[in-house]
Every structure is written in C-alpha cells, then in structure tokens.
Amino acid sequence: MADPKPLVALGDLTWDVLAKPNTLLLPGGDTTGRVLLMGGGSAANVAVWAARVGFPSSFIGEVGRDRFGEFAVQELAAEGVEPHIIWNSSNPTGVILVLIDAAGQRSMLTSQGADFDLRPEEVPVEVIQQAGHLHVTAWSLFTDPPRQAAFKAVHVARDAGLTISFDPASFQMIREIGREEFRRMTRDLSLDFVFPNLDEGQALTGAKEPRDVLEVLQKLYPEAMILLKLAADGALILDRGNLIELQATRDQPIDATGAGDSFGGAFLGHYLRSKDALAAGQLAVQVAGWVIGRFGARPPMDAEIRQRLERFGYAQLK
Ligand SMILES: Nc1ncnc2c1ncn2[C@@H]1O[C@H](COP(=O)(O)OP(=O)(O)OP(=O)(O)O)[C@@H](O)[C@H]1O
C-alpha cells in the first residue's frame, strides 16, 4: 500500500533543560550529570512520536541560527522527521527550564526565543498542501506573529483537505488569553482532533469532572474527536458520541515532561493510518507511560519501548 501523506506539525522546536532535586540526570539513567538537556517543543515532540511509530512526519518552525538550533534540527532529521526550518539570525533557539518534583510532576519556565518570531509569510505553503494532516499547539496562539502564521497554516490545510489537530498546551495560556477569546479563536480553526489535559479542559469549559468537561468540549468543537488526557487516570476519548475509556499504565512516574505530546504523536501516527481510535488510544497510553518513566519528552528508544511497539505491529522500527 502507498505511504499515507505525512503529518506536519507547526510550531515550537526548543531545548528542554530538565532538573530534578537530588537526582543526577543523563539519558538512559546514567548518573554523571546534574541537569539533562533534551530536544523539546510540543509540536516537534508530536512529530517525533508520530515518526517513532512509523508515520511519515515533518515539522515547520523557527529556530535561532546557532549551535542549539542546528543540533535540534539534526536531531529531528535523525528521528526521521523532515525539517522545514526558518533560521532566525536575531533571536536564539527557545529554551524551556523544566523543574521536576519527587512525584515526577513538572513545572516549566519558557523562553520561546525564535519560536515567537514565525511570520505568516514564512510558512511554506506547499509543504502543508502536500501533507495529509496538520498539528498545531496553543504555543503558536499566544502572540503575533506566530498566531497569524498558525491561522494561515490552518487555512491552507483546510483548503487542501488536510485534517487538523490541536493541543491547548497550557491552562495558564488559556487563562492569559481569556476563556472566551481562546474559544473563539480555536472554534474558527474547525478542528478534527483536540488534545487537552484535565487542567486545560477545565480552564476551557469551567466544568470540573472529566465527563462534564468532555461534554462541554464536544459542544464547543462538534466536528472534533476529543481526547482528554487524565495523567495517572489514563484518558477519555469522545469520538462523535462514542466514549472510549483508556486505563493508564502502571509505570513509575519519574518525569511527566512530554507525556501528553508522546500520547498525541503516537495516537495520530496510529489513527491516521488505521482510523481505529481504540487501538490508537491503547498505543498512546503505552507510549506515554513509557515516557513518564524516563526523563524528557523524547528519551532514547530502548528495548522496553520496542517491545511495547511490537505488540501493536511495529516490529520493523529502528
Ligand atoms: N502517573 C502516570 N502514570 C501512568 N501514565 C501516565 C501518568 N501520567 C501521565 N500518564 C500518561 O500520559 C498521558 C498524558 O498525560 P497528561 O494527562 O499528564 O498530559 P499532559 O498534561 O498533556 O502531559 P505533559 O506533561 O506533556 O504536558 C496520560 O493520558 C497517560 O496515558
């Protein structure tokens, strides 16, 4: 069968600086460093995880013309994500400081750098027109010009018949933009998939209980599949009236950074091929559970994740 048209994620490609008190961090659990630097950015993470489950994927975003930018782009390419990069000579590559507590919960301080310079005229229209799916996050909606760039990308995608997914990214952002304004902006995007976590779902709807949140979200985005991520309580998917409940795995939480992005990327990578929301959701919780048991959003693949992917028929992956 011919390869499906790629997923293209538009938005942030950054470095995460991960720090956890009293823990020495290095990829693979080595103990020779105190702070771990790992590629991040929500949109880039989604592209990487879609690629890791074997779906053709690409990324559009802006990084500084600096060593961090070059390295971040090389990493994407090594993951099999096709980079479409706008190089910025006046603003550096974004850096996210991630503080992780003993329970694995994280808080972030973001310095978006070049991310927040992406202008509508820099969006490579033909890359979107040749793709099958566009993923955007609320990091692009916080300010102009990336907001206008994201709107342009969505309009191009709609005209070219792509499906579109959206991650609200942060409840603080919903609060800062304002619930009504955030709703207005995102309803205009005519989304096919919305991926909030519980905090974001609550901030968007004013409801408290997950099922109430889901119901209001479905009214706000009637055409979309809603995927409500509930951390240790798994996830709920509302697929046009059909409710799917997903149990979380029992992985020991080390660091929650990027759990939601890995969930989204793995889900999309599976679903866009299979159109099977249950199987894609089951894969997504396995992938996200593996991620929370390790540092960072894109820990190096190991035997454990390969085994999990093999159960879903991904035996051929590197
Ligand atoms: N403690 C946990 N135990 C098992 N699985 C978890 C745990 N925390 C998160 N997950 C898995 O990760 C998925 C996404 O987590 P969460 O609900 O925290 O999303 P998020 O807040 O978007 O994540 P992120 O930290 O990337 O912002 C969950 O649906 C679940 O499958």
Ligand SMILES: O=C(O)C(=O)C[C@H](O)[C@H](O)CO
């Ligand atoms: O601030 C951003 O742009 C982010 O996307 C933060 C991400 O969640 C973080 O980098 C996770 O890898």
